[in-house]
Amino acid sequence: MKKITNSFKETAAFGKELTAKLTGGTIVLLSGDLGAGKTALTKGIAKGFGIKNEITSPTFTLMNVYQINKKTSQIKTLVHIDTYRLKDEKELIEIGAEDYLGKDNTVCIIEWPEKISKLLQNTNVKKNKIISISIEHQPNSNQRKISLA
Numbered sequence: 001m002k003k004i005t006n007s008f009k010e011t012a013a014f015g016k017e018l019t020a021k022l023t024g025g026t027i028v029l030l031s032g033d034l035g036a037g038k039t040a041l042t043k044g045i046a047k048g049f050g051i052k053n054e055i056t057s058p059t060f061t062l063m064n065v066y067q068i069n070k071k072t073s074q075i076k077t078l079v080h081i082d083t084y085r086l087k088d089e090k091e092l093i094e095i096g097a098e099d100y101l102g103k104d105n106t107v108c109i110i111e112w113p114e115k116i117s118k119l120l121q122n123t124n125v126k127k128n129k130i131i132s133i134s135i136e137h138q139p140n141s142n143q144r145k146i147s148l149a
Contacts, residue, residue, distance in 0.1 A: 001148040011037045011135075011144055015044020024075050024104040025129045027120070029113035032135035034084075037144045038111045041135065042080055045109065049078055057111065058082045063097055077106040083115040092116060102129065 005011040022028070022045070030038040039057040046055045050070040058064040059082050066078045079100040086092065098119070100106050113120065113132075120130075132149040 003146040003148075005037070005144045005146060007142055008037070008040050011040040011146070012044035012047065014146060015041040015046075016048035017044075019045055019048025021131075022075070022107050023129070024106060025102050026107050027101060027130050028107065028109045029120075029130060029132045030109060030111045030135065031113065031133070033137060036135040036137045037146075038135060041133070041146070042109050042111075045107075046078055046080075049073065049075065049107075051078060055080065059084055062086065062092060063095055065100070075105055075107055077103070079106060079108040080111075081108060082111040084112045086112075086115050089116050089119040092119065 003014055005014055028045070030041065032038050039055070043055040046053070046066060049068045051066045051068060053066055056064070058080055062081060062083070064080045066080070068076050068078055077100065079097070081092070081097060083092070092098070100108055110116070134147045136145040138145060
């Protein structure tokens with residue numbers, strides 16, 4: 001599936017639409033250059049889950065955890081991980097990220113997933129629960145090309 005968005009607002013709206021496809025235990029892998037729109041998409045997903053907190057990229061904290069209070073959702077936690085400044089996978093393990101990966105009532109969003117590929121291979125996550133999304137900022141425009149695999 002491919003989608004073109006023309007603004008931050010459209011990218012976030014697409015993230016909100018994606019929420020309907022996410023089930024507990026899903027891990028969303030977000031790839032793209034700096035400024036591609038990974039956090040914009042995450043903001044939309046959070047909004048789709050009814051999260052009212054300000055969503056910021058956890059570039060320095062590595063992981064933000066948000067509680068989902070929608071009574072109609074079996075998903076209770078959204079975990080946003082950003083590995084851009086990660087030294088090694090051990091850092092994520094030390095802050096407890098493994099506790100959330102693949103958990104039935106949790107959706108995890110991971111920016112820069114290529115940095116933790118070994119950790120992802122060693123988890124008990126079912127392959128059908130991983131959604132890979134690539135976001136490309138199109139030259140000389142605000143357009144983003146979003147590809148889901």
